[in-house]
Amino acid sequence: MARNIAALRIRLALGTALLATAPALAQQEAPAGPASPAVAADQPSGNEIVVVARRRAEKLIDVPIAVTAYTADQLSKEQAVDLSGIQGTAPNVNLVQGRGSTTNANIFIRGIGQPDALQTFDPAVGVYVDGVYISRIQGALFNLFDVDHIEVLRGPQGTLYGKNTIGGAVNIISKRPDLEAFHASGNFTYGSYNQKLANAYVTVPLVTDKLALSLAGVYDRRDGTVEDPLTGRHYNDRNTQAGRAILRYKASDRVELTLEGDYTHQHTRPTLGYATAPLTNVDLVTGAQQVISPANPYGPYDFKASTSLQPGQDQTLHHWGVAFTANVELNDAFTLTSISAYRKLKPNYWLDFDATQLQVADAYVGVRQRQISEELQLKYDHGPLKGVAGLYYLNEQISSNQLSEDDDYITVLGTPATFQRYITDFQTSKSYAAFGQMTYDFTDKLSATAGIRYTSERKHYVRSTYTVLGNPLLGGTITSAPFDFPGSLPAPYNDLDHADFHAWTPSFTLSYKPTRDTLLYASASRGFKSGGFNGRVNGLGDVTQVIDGKTVVVPYFKPEAVWTYEAGAKGSFLGGRVSLSGDVFYSDYKDFQARVGGGQTGILGGSFPVINAGKLRIWGIETELAVKPTKAWSIRADVGYLNAKYLRFDDARRTPPYGTDNFSCNPTGQHIVCKPAFAPPLSASIGSDYAFDLQGAGTITFGGDARFVDKQWLSVDNRPGLYENGYWLFNAYVRYDDPTGRWYLQGGVKNAANTIYKTDAQEFSSVGNIQTVYYGDPRTWTGTVGFRF
Incomplete structure (x- = not known):
C-alpha cells in the first residue's frame, strides 16, 4: 500500500509539472449569475465564468491570479x-470544519492558515x-x-482588498x-442520520427596472454521527x-444602492474528538503523574467517543x-463604491478538549464580538489604464467569559481535588488601510500591474483569571488572587495593554495574452498578518522566553510576513471545450x-506560549483542467503539489536542533520531527458527469468525483497521534x-467508501x-x- 501511494504521488507530481506549462482554467459549465452589487456597473456579458477577484467583474481567463x-x-x-x-x-x-465546533472554519491555502479560534x-x-470581511473563524463556515x-x-x-490577508481569500457572492x-427556487x-435540509429563494421586482427584493432561507438539521457508548447520546450533529x-x-x-442583512442561528450538541x-x-x-485514561479508549476510531459534558451543555x-453598498458612476471613467457593514x-460553546468521560479539560467559552467596517473604492477605467484605489477601516470589539473545569486533573497526596479556572478578557482592534492597484496596457497583449497597501493596526487587550481549588486536606476551598493582564508581571509587561503594527505590502504583475483565450x-506580492496578545496567558511561563541566555518577558507576538513569487498560464481551447491552468x-x-x-506536563507544565517561531520556505505547483468532450459530458480535475519546510524554528527554551533536518518544535523532552501543519504534499481531485437526453421526457445525469488529500500533520507539535496518513473520498x-x-x-x-479520516486536532499536551x-x-x-421558475 505504501509503495502504491508513493507511486501515485510521483505520477501526479509529474502530471502536475507537465500541466503547469499549459494555460490556466476558465471554467465554463454554466453562466454565472450577476456579480456582487459592488461591481454591478462593470458586469460583462457572455458565457464565461465572471469573477470579482480584482474588485471589478472580469472573465476568469483574464485574471492573472491563481x-x-x-x-x-x-x-x-x-x-x-x-x-x-x-x-x-x-x-x-x-x-475543513474547525476543531470542537460545527461553526468554525479551518482554512489553509498553500500551507498558510490559522486553525486556532482564540x-x-x-x-x-x-x-x-x-x-464584507468576516473577522472571526467562528461562524465562518x-x-x-x-x-x-x-x-x-x-x-x-x-x-485590492479591505483587510489584508496573508494566505488567500474566499469570496462568497450572493445572488x-x-x-x-x-x-423562485x-x-x-x-x-442519513435523519438529515432534513430545506432551502428557499425568491426574488421579486417591487418596481420594474428600479427596485427589487430577494429573500433566502435555509433549515439544516441532522442527528449526531458520534455515539457515546456510556450514555447512548449522540454528538457532532447539525442544526x-x-x-x-x-x-x-x-x-x-x-x-445603484443595495441593502442586505443576514442572520444565522445554530444550536447543536458538542462536537467530540477522540483521545490519541x-x-x-x-x-x-509531590508532582507525581498517573495515567487515568488510555489512548484510543474504544480502539480504532469508529465514531464512538465519550464526554463528561451533561445534557444542556451544548453549543x-x-x-x-447588515451591509449597505453604494455604486456610483461619476463619469465614463470613474466609479465610486462604498461598502458599509x-x-x-x-457563540456560546461547551467544549470537551480531552474527549473522554473525565474532566481533565472541559470548558465553557462565551464570546461577544462586533465589528464595524467601511470601505471606499474609486475605480478608474479609461483607455489603457484601469485600476482601483481604496480606503479601509475596521473597528472590532471582542470579549469572552470562560470557565475551565478540570476536576480529574489535580490530586493532593492522592486525594481528588476540584479545580476551576475563571477567565474574562476584552480586546479592541482598529485597522486602517490605504490601498491601490493600477494596470497599464502597453499593447492589446502586454500589461503591467502594480499595487501598494499601507496598514496600521492597534490592539488593546486586558485579561483577568483566577482559580478555585477544593480539597479536604487543604481545609476546603482556596481561591487564588486574580492574575490580571496587564498589572501583575514585572516591567515592561505590567504597563503594556496595547500594541501597534504597521506594514507596507506591495504587489507587481506582468501579464501577456498571446491570443484572446490565453x-x-x-507576479510578486507581499502579505502581512497582524501580531497580537496571547489569549491564554495564565502565568509568567506563557510570556517568557530565553533570548541570548537571558529570560525576558515577551508580552505580544509580532506580525507574520510573506513574499510570494508566482508564474502561471491560463487558456481556453477548442471553442471553450478545454480549459487548462497551471x-x-x-x-x-x-x-x-x-x-x-x-514543556512537560504536571505542575511545571500547563503553559501555552505563542512565539514567532521563525522562517518557512514553501513552494508548489498547481493545475486545473476542465474538458467537455461533448455537450452532455464534462470532466474536471485539479492537482496541487506543496513543499513546505521550516528553515528555522526558534524556541529558545530548548537546546539547538537535534540535527540538520529536525528541529525542536516544542520543549517536550522528546525527539520529534518538525514539519509545518496542514500542508499536505499532494492534493488532487477528478470528477465527471454525463447527461442523457430522454427524448422529450427530460434528462438524467450521472456524476461523481474522487478527491485525494495527502498525509499531513494536524498540529504544530508533531505528535504521532496528531497525524493524518492521507485519504481518498468518493462521491x-x-x-x-x-x-x-x-x-x-x-x-x-458522499464518502461512498466510508473512509475514516482526520481533519483537525487539539494539542494541549502540557x-x-x-x-x-x-x-x-x-x-x-x-x-x-x-x-x-
Whole structure:
C-alpha cells in the first residue's frame, strides 16, 4: 500500500509539472449569475465564468491570479451544504470544519492558515461575503443557500482588498435581486442520520427596472454521527437556521444602492474528538503523574467517543449583520463604491478538549464580538489604464467569559481535588488601510500591474483569571488572587495593554495574452498578518522566553510576513471545450506565529506560549483542467503539489536542533520531527458527469468525483497521534430534470467508501497530555426534490 501511494504521488507530481506549462482554467459549465452589487456597473456579458477577484467583474481567463471559481450549479454537483463541501476540490486548499465546533472554519491555502479560534488570533485566510470581511473563524463556515458563485484566491491579498490577508481569500457572492422578473427556487433533502435540509429563494421586482427584493432561507438539521457508548447520546450533529434579505435599488443608469442583512442561528450538541494519547493527572504536592485514561479508549476510531459534558451543555451561535453598498458612476471613467457593514457574533460553546468521560479539560467559552467596517473604492477605467484605489477601516470589539473545569486533573497526596479556572478578557482592534492597484496596457497583449497597501493596526487587550481549588486536606476551598493582564508581571509587561503594527505590502504583475483565450503572467506580492496578545496567558511561563541566555518577558507576538513569487498560464481551447491552468509559486514566510506546548506536563507544565517561531520556505505547483468532450459530458480535475519546510524554528527554551533536518518544535523532552501543519504534499481531485437526453421526457445525469488529500500533520507539535496518513473520498449523484427545467430529483452519496479520516486536532499536551483529533463525516446518502421558475 505504501509503495502504491508513493507511486501515485510521483505520477501526479509529474502530471502536475507537465500541466503547469499549459494555460490556466476558465471554467465554463454554466453562466454565472450577476456579480456582487459592488461591481454591478462593470458586469460583462457572455458565457464565461465572471469573477470579482480584482474588485471589478472580469472573465476568469483574464485574471492573472491563481483563482478557482465555483458556480451554484457546481456546488450542487459537489453536494456542498457549507463551505467545507469544497474540501479537496481546489489545489493546495485545505478547508475543513474547525476543531470542537460545527461553526468554525479551518482554512489553509498553500500551507498558510490559522486553525486556532482564540479571539486574539487573526485569520490568515480572509472570508468575504459580498465584499464584507468576516473577522472571526467562528461562524465562518457559512451555509451555501443563496450563492451565485464562490471564488478561492490563492496567495497574499491586500492591494485590492479591505483587510489584508496573508494566505488567500474566499469570496462568497450572493445572488442579486432581479429587477425585471419574479423568480423562485427551493429544494428539500432527506438523508442519513435523519438529515432534513430545506432551502428557499425568491426574488421579486417591487418596481420594474428600479427596485427589487430577494429573500433566502435555509433549515439544516441532522442527528449526531458520534455515539457515546456510556450514555447512548449522540454528538457532532447539525442544526442551523439562516436567512438573507437583499434590497436592490437602481436609482439611475449610474447609481445603484443595495441593502442586505443576514442572520444565522445554530444550536447543536458538542462536537467530540477522540483521545490519541493516555491522559494523566498530577499531584499538587509531590508532582507525581498517573495515567487515568488510555489512548484510543474504544480502539480504532469508529465514531464512538465519550464526554463528561451533561445534557444542556451544548453549543449555540447567533451571527448577524447588515451591509449597505453604494455604486456610483461619476463619469465614463470613474466609479465610486462604498461598502458599509456592521456584524455581531455571539457563540456560546461547551467544549470537551480531552474527549473522554473525565474532566481533565472541559470548558465553557462565551464570546461577544462586533465589528464595524467601511470601505471606499474609486475605480478608474479609461483607455489603457484601469485600476482601483481604496480606503479601509475596521473597528472590532471582542470579549469572552470562560470557565475551565478540570476536576480529574489535580490530586493532593492522592486525594481528588476540584479545580476551576475563571477567565474574562476584552480586546479592541482598529485597522486602517490605504490601498491601490493600477494596470497599464502597453499593447492589446502586454500589461503591467502594480499595487501598494499601507496598514496600521492597534490592539488593546486586558485579561483577568483566577482559580478555585477544593480539597479536604487543604481545609476546603482556596481561591487564588486574580492574575490580571496587564498589572501583575514585572516591567515592561505590567504597563503594556496595547500594541501597534504597521506594514507596507506591495504587489507587481506582468501579464501577456498571446491570443484572446490565453494568458501568461508572473507576479510578486507581499502579505502581512497582524501580531497580537496571547489569549491564554495564565502565568509568567506563557510570556517568557530565553533570548541570548537571558529570560525576558515577551508580552505580544509580532506580525507574520510573506513574499510570494508566482508564474502561471491560463487558456481556453477548442471553442471553450478545454480549459487548462497551471502555476508555480515560491513563498518566503517569516515570523510564523506558533502556539507551542509549555514543556512537560504536571505542575511545571500547563503553559501555552505563542512565539514567532521563525522562517518557512514553501513552494508548489498547481493545475486545473476542465474538458467537455461533448455537450452532455464534462470532466474536471485539479492537482496541487506543496513543499513546505521550516528553515528555522526558534524556541529558545530548548537546546539547538537535534540535527540538520529536525528541529525542536516544542520543549517536550522528546525527539520529534518538525514539519509545518496542514500542508499536505499532494492534493488532487477528478470528477465527471454525463447527461442523457430522454427524448422529450427530460434528462438524467450521472456524476461523481474522487478527491485525494495527502498525509499531513494536524498540529504544530508533531505528535504521532496528531497525524493524518492521507485519504481518498468518493462521491456520486444521479439527477433527473423534467423537460421544462422547473423541477428535479437528485440522489447522492458522499464518502461512498466510508473512509475514516482526520481533519483537525487539539494539542494541549502540557495539561494532562491532551492530544485530541477530529474526524470527517462517515458515509452519508441524500435524496432531494427541487423546483425553480
